[in-house]
Amino acid sequence: MAGRDSFLEVTWTDEVTGRHGYLVIDRLVRGAASGGLRMRDGCTLDEVRDLARGMTLKEAVVYSPGDAYVPFGGGKGGIDFAPHDPGARGVMARYVVAMKPLLEAYWSAGEDLGVRQDVLEEVALEAGLRSTIDAALRLVPDPAAALDRVRAGFAVSVDGVSLADLVGGYGVAEVALAAAQRVGLLGGGARAVVQGFGSMGGATARYLARAGVPVVGICDALGVVWHPDGLDVEALLRTRDRYGRVDRRSLRPGDRELPREDWLAVEAEILVPAALSYVLTEANVDAVNARLVVEAANVPTTAAGEAALTARGVPVIPDFVANVATNAWWWWTLFGDIAPTAEAAFGRISTTLRGLLHEMLDRAARTGGSPRAAALAMANERAAELPR
Known part of the structure; x- marks a missing residue:
């Protein structure tokens, strides 16, 4: 799949703010593409293009010929606007109206960085769509029943949190635990640091801590919260605001605050970037103390940064394997x-992602390549089997 052009690239200009939005459909499978919409100040077409290509890989790698779900192609949307700005919802609504023909015909969208699914669903309904996944509904025998199943899944609550906000991080935690065991970290008291404490980072931290891996550092927009013996993740989750920021007034006496830029240097064996793209680069990976990197965010590591980590013997588990659970759970x-229940979701996620992790690492061991090279080969082989 490398080296080819995208199927479609759109640049949109908001008539009110003058800011730009983008949509890239990397590839269509059965006439449809899947991927989220992100909103951040500084979002670029190149970034959205990278993310769309990643979605093509993410879709293909979970292909199982016995499933009713046949993976789609990859697509991604992005808006160059600050999500905390009071005008953000209006910008998103106008973007959705502009992209409505493509949402109806090709692109099934969901939340991504800076976008909440409930708000995206609201603006989609206001624009006259049944849902943000209208394009996918064309491919199911009974669209109304299928949409009811998805909405039933979103209505499930686990420990007071929507199942939809947990499945992605649960999958990352499962991959991290399996990878840590493979490289011999779990027996030695592995610790973790998580950058980002939104739905993905928060759920990853929760399920790592519940599995007995102390989360010693959490980085949010305000800085790093650190404790050498492990943070009280559940308590911090209860204080988290809608933007993933921890209320510092809730910290325990032994918890410390560190500058935001210190997240890479926290002493921990497992590093989970779970927020922004391109945060691990050739310029900063020398500060990484971890012995394993698990990508919960989309494209958090540049190629040069990953090469430097690989040269040091630090494996990087690629995003399109580690964070595939949210996308797969939808479909x-x-x-x-699967049934729209927590038990069915967690069971399928654990089995599928641990299986992918072991297949990827076994292949990397046989070929002498990196985990990403092995995962790319797996995705390309599966993509070649998909119907057009």
Whole structure:
């Protein structure tokens, strides 16, 4: 799949603010593409293009011929606007109206960085769409029943949190635990640091801590919260605001605050970047103390940064394997491959992602390549089997 042009690239200008939004459909499978919409100040077309290509890989790598769900192609949207700005919802609404023909015909969208699914769903309904996944609904035998299944899944609450906000991080934690065991970290008291404490980072931290891996550092927009013996993740989650920021007034006496830029240097064996793209680069990876990097964010590591880590013997588990659970859960539920319950979701995620992790690492060991090279080969082979 490398070296080819995108199927479609759109640049949109908001008539009110003058800011730009983008949509890249990297590839269509059965006439459809899947991927989220992000909003951040400084979002670029190149970034959205990278993310769309990643979605093509993410879709393909989970292909199982026995499923009713046949993976889509990859697509991604991005808006160059600060999500905390009071005008953000209006910008998003106008973007969705502009992209409505493509949302109806090709692109099934969901939340990504800076976008909440409930708000995205609201503006989609206001624009006259049934849902943000209208394009996918064309491919199920009973669209109304399929949409009901997805909405039932979103209505499930686990420990007071929507299942939809947990499945992605649960999958990252499962991959991290399996990878840590493979490289011999779990027996030696592995610790973790998580950059980003939104739905993905928060759920990753929760399920790592519940599995007995102390989360010693959490980085949010305000800085780093650190404790050498492990943070009280559940308590911090209860104080988290909608932007993933921890209320510092809730910290325990032994917890410390560190500058935001110190997140890479926290002493921990497992590093989970779970927020922005391009945060691990050739310029900063020398500060990484971890012995394993698990990508919960989309494209958090540049090629040069990953090469430097690999040269040091630090494996990087690529995003399109580690964070695939949210996307896959949507479609397994929509097509009826799993019931809209927490038990079904967590069971399928654990089995699928741990299987992918071991397949990827086994292949890397045989070929002498990196985990990413092995995962790319897996995704390309599966993509070649998909119907057009």
